[in-house]
Amino acid sequence: MNSSAGSPSVASPSVVPPSRDSEDRLLLRQLYRGLQIGLRGRITLAVALVALLLSVVLSVTTVTVAKTTLLNAREDGLSNQAIANAETIRGGLGSTIETADLQTLLSSLPGTGAPSIVIGTTGVGGNEPTTVSVDARYGIDMLPPDLIRKVADDREGSIMRFRAGGESLLAVGIAVPDSDLSYFQVNQLDDIDTAIRSLSLTLVVAAAAATLIAMGLGFWASKYALQPLTRIGDAAEAVALGQLDTRIDYDDYAADPDLAPLVANFNDMVSALQERIDRDARFASDVSHELRSPLTTLNASIEVLANNRDTMPERSQKALDLLTLDMQRFTQLVEDLLEISRFDAGAVRLELDAVTLVPTIEAAVRMVSKSTVPVESDPALESVVIACDKRRLMRILANYLDNASKYADGATGVFVDLHEPDGVDIMLSGSTVRIGVEDNGPGVPETERTKIFDRFNRGDQGGSRGIDMGVGLGLALAAEHARLQGGRVWVEDRHDGGQGARFVLELPMIEPLEADDPEDLASVTAEEAEEFALTGQLPAIRIDSGTERPS
Amino acid sequence: MGETVAVGTRILYVEDDHRIRGAVKLALEDEGWQVDESETGEEAIASFGRAPTDVVLIDIMLPGMDGFEVCRSIRRHSDVPIIMVTARADTHDVVAGLEAGADDYMTKPLQPKELSARIRAMLRRARPSQPGNPRLQFGELEIVPQEGVVSRNGVQIHLTKTEFRLLVELANSPGKVFSREDLLEKVWGHGVFGDGRLVDVHVRRLRTKVEADPANPRHVVTVRGLGYKLQP
Numbered sequence: 001m002n003s004s005a006g007s008p009s010v011a012s013p014s015v016v017p018p019s020r021d022s023e024d025r026l027l028l029r030q031l032y033r034g035l036q037i038g039l040r041g042r043i044t045l046a047v048a049l050v051a052l053l054l055s056v057v058l059s060v061t062t063v064t065v066a067k068t069t070l071l072n073a074r075e076d077g078l079s080n081q082a083i084a085n086a087e088t089i090r091g092g093l094g095s096t097i098e099t100a101d102l103q104t105l106l107s108s109l110p111g112t113g114a115p116s117i118v119i120g121t122t123g124v125g126g127n128e129p130t131t132v133s134v135d136a137r138y139g140i141d142m143l144p145p146d147l148i149r150k151v152a153d154d155r156e157g158s159i160m161r162f163r164a165g166g167e168s169l170l171a172v173g174i175a176v177p178d179s180d181l182s183y184f185q186v187n188q189l190d191d192i193d194t195a196i197r198s199l200s201l202t203l204v205v206a207a208a209a210a211t212l213i214a215m216g217l218g219f220w221a222s223k224y225a226l227q228p229l230t231r232i233g234d235a236a237e238a239v240a241l242g243q244l245d246t247r248i249d250y251d252d253y254a255a256d257p258d259l260a261p262l263v264a265n266f267n268d269m270v271s272a273l274q275e276r277i278d279r280d281a282r283f284a285s286d287v288s289h290e291l292r293s294p295l296t297t298l299n300a301s302i303e304v305l306a307n308n309r310d311t312m313p314e315r316s317q318k319a320l321d322l323l324t325l326d327m328q329r330f331t332q333l334v335e336d337l338l339e340i341s342r343f344d345a346g347a348v349r350l351e352l353d354a355v356t357l358v359p360t361i362e363a364a365v366r367m368v369s370k371s372t373v374p375v376e377s378d379p380a381l382e383s384v385v386i387a388c389d390k391r392r393l394m395r396i397l398a399n400y401l402d403n404a405s406k407y408a409d410g411a412t413g414v415f416v417d418l419h420e421p422d423g424v425d426i427m428l429s430g431s432t433v434r435i436g437v438e439d440n441g442p443g444v445p446e447t448e449r450t451k452i453f454d455r456f457n458r459g460d461q462g463g464s465r466g467i468d469m470g471v472g473l474g475l476a477l478a479a480e481h482a483r484l485q486g487g488r489v490w491v492e493d494r495h496d497g498g499q500g501a502r503f504v505l506e507l508p509m510i511e512p513l514e515a516d517d518p519e520d521l522a523s524v525t526a527e528e529a530e531e532f533a534l535t536g537q538l539p540a541i542r543i544d545s546g547t548e549r550p551s
Numbered sequence: 552m553g554e555t556v557a558v559g560t561r562i563l564y565v566e567d568d569h570r571i572r573g574a575v576k577l578a579l580e581d582e583g584w585q586v587d588e589s590e591t592g593e594e595a596i597a598s599f600g601r602a603p604t605d606v607v608l609i610d611i612m613l614p615g616m617d618g619f620e621v622c623r624s625i626r627r628h629s630d631v632p633i634i635m636v637t638a639r640a641d642t643h644d645v646v647a648g649l650e651a652g653a654d655d656y657m658t659k660p661l662q663p664k665e666l667s668a669r670i671r672a673m674l675r676r677a678r679p680s681q682p683g684n685p686r687l688q689f690g691e692l693e694i695v696p697q698e699g700v701v702s703r704n705g706v707q708i709h710l711t712k713t714e715f716r717l718l719v720e721l722a723n724s725p726g727k728v729f730s731r732e733d734l735l736e737k738v739w740g741h742g743v744f745g746d747g748r749l750v751d752v753h754v755r756r757l758r759t760k761v762e763a764d765p766a767n768p769r770h771v772v773t774v775r776g777l778g779y780k781l782q783p
Contacts, residue, residue: 289612289638293568295660300574303663307581331660353747354777356730367742394744 040222047218048211055207063200070192075159078172082185085109086174103132138186147173151182168193228259232266244274284341291334302327336473343480350484353390357381365414368398377416387510392481399474400437400503408441431509440500444491453479561585565595566610578663592616596624606670607633619651626652630711632673649752654713672740687722689770689783694722714757721781730778754779
């Protein structure tokens with residue numbers, strides 16, 4: 001429900017009888033809304049994604065560079081050592097090569113602790129290569145065949161990384177100069193692997209932290225970035241609720257070339273709106289005065305004529321009767337038009353009274369209906385007092401009863417029932433009272449039931465426009481009167497299944513204000529009334545000091 | 552409607568629109584009243600001083616001196632029943648008219664028959680005839696309904712007839728809570744749908760006259776959410 005007090009279509013929300021359908025639709029809409037990400041969410045998400053991407057690229061680069069650097073350093077060290085060792089072997093070798101000698105020689109080489117050394121020989125005294133190893137764990141058979149071939153056969157120095165026995169290893173092979181010997185030195189790389197792994201882990205954690213921090217920053221920054229938008233949104237909402245003097249302080253944004261025009265335009269728009277509404281309200285008030293003055297003359301003159309009706313010729317009497325009837329219609333039309341223009345201009349005031357419901361309804365029915373219409377009320381409502389606008393309640397009832405006598409042979413009964421919330425109904429969530437006016441006329445067909453609450457719609461039977469037919473504003477006004485009090489109106493079938501219609505007014509059961517002074521009940525502004533209509537919540541008591549005028 | 556109007560009951564009707572004035576005068580004369588016309592506020596005040604007047608009917612929108620001003624001016628030296636006529640039923644005009652001292656108000660278009668009924672009710676209550684207690688005492692307040700006299704600490708207080716009727720109505724059942732509807736019915740003769748503001752403004756006016764401290768009334772007190780009562 002929007003809160004434009006007067007657009008012509010506002011009757012619709014208040015004339016819809018309770019239905020399951022609307023609830024389902026609302027739930028769907030809420031679900032759909034829940035799945036959508038707002039502007040702020042999108043900004044936050046984008047910032048977080050960029051941070052994540054940057055962190056990942058940075059981490060991968062860091063790990064790669066670190067690994068390469070460590071491995072290169074290790075390879076260089078190992079190669080240099082291996083070359084030096086190969087030189088030592090060459091120098092230490094005599095003319096004959098004995099396996100035992102080699103073993104001794106190898107053991108004396110520097111840097112042969114944990115990284116073990118293997119010497120493979122090919123063609124030493126035969127076809128079978130002899131191998132000597134300082135560490136029993138590492139033999140020639142665990143070296144990659146490619147490496148052996150390259151060194152032993154091609155006599156080239158070579159370096160290779162490989163995995164064996166669940167270990168990550170680095171091997172350097174040197175062809176010992178001036179001999180058939182090949183020298184291999186092996187080094188474990190597990191320490192480098194461990195270092196890289198712990199570095200990776202640290203970087204993953206850092207990336208995650210950076211992403212989270214970016215998310216927070218994005219959320220925080222977007223709040224500031226969107227603050228003007230939020231402010232404009234709040235202001236627009238206030239305007240929609242009727243606070244037309246709402247403005248955004250231009251000075252706050254004057255320095256911002258992006259926001260200044262937006263704020264200025266917004267303020268201009270609200271000013272134009274306020275001016276327009278003020279003008280409409282003034283117009284309604286002026287029209288009120290202009291129309292009521294001649295109506296007073298006309299009414300009084302007709303009354304003078306009616307006082308002398310008996311002395312008139314028959315034709316004049318007939319003319320006078322026509323005049324009298326249409327004068328009544330015209331007066332009612334003017335009143336209704338003024339009333340509806342007040343709604344349109346947003347110049348409505350809700351006058352909340354503590355109303356003893358049942359006696360008031362009985363009095364209203366007595367006052368309006370010419371014949372006696374029985375009022376049946378729920379005993380639980382016997383002495384219930386609610387806060388409502390008595391005049392508007394009266395106008396709605398009068399309209400219902402009036403319609404019943406125009407379109408049927410008068411109302412057959414008025415029913416006042418207590419209605420407890422059934423959980424299905426989303427519009428009115430508290431206890432309500434339903435006032436139904438039944439007639440035994442032709443009833444209202446399903447297709448017409450919403451339409452008859454539109455302005456100047458007479459229903460399908462509108463063909464017979466007798467002279468005392470109403471003008472079609474009454475039900476539209478009834479809908480507005482009800483909506484303003486947080487209630488609604490609709491038409492349904494008679495509850496006893498008989499031919500005819502039942503027009504219903506539903507009002508929320510609102511405890512009257514505990515006002516210090518009964519007159520405080522009446523001081524409710526249009527905005528408060530609108531809030532009341534939307535939320536069913538009574539506005540706080542506002543003591544209007546303006547009424548304390550010296551007498 | 553009972554057509555027993557005291558012969559020669561004079562109504563002073565202040566209205567600047569001569570067509571309205573003419574038509575309403577005709578209709579009121581048909582109801583048996585004698586109507587004196589005034590076109591402006593100044594003229595009305597001059598004419599009020601000249602001829603005896605039983606009821607004053609004032610249109611709020613007058614050129615020059617407006618209806619509120621005329622009302623205040625008459626109220627300064629007379630408690631004659633005054634009915635304000637307004638083209639607007641909004642709170643401001645109505646409350647301002649009542650604050651200015653009017654006893655009742657009607658909105659245009661006037662229905663002369665209804666206006667006559669109001670005048671009749673007003674004249675009826677302007678002459679209290681109900682045989683109540685001859686003398687009512689509420690602390691320092693003393694009310695003598697038959698004589699239309701109220702005094703506080705022996706000093707006579709000047710009340711308009713409506714204010715007096717309101718006070719006597721409350722005083723006849725001390726401690727009983729009267730709702731605004733009750734008082735509208737009993738004092739003004741309006742039904743359930745009368746305007747409660749009539750009661751509120753008159754209670755306020757009454758307090759300024761009979762209470763020692765009108766902001767903290769001791770006698771004419773408000774009963775939260777229900778109405779008003781008079782207590783000793």
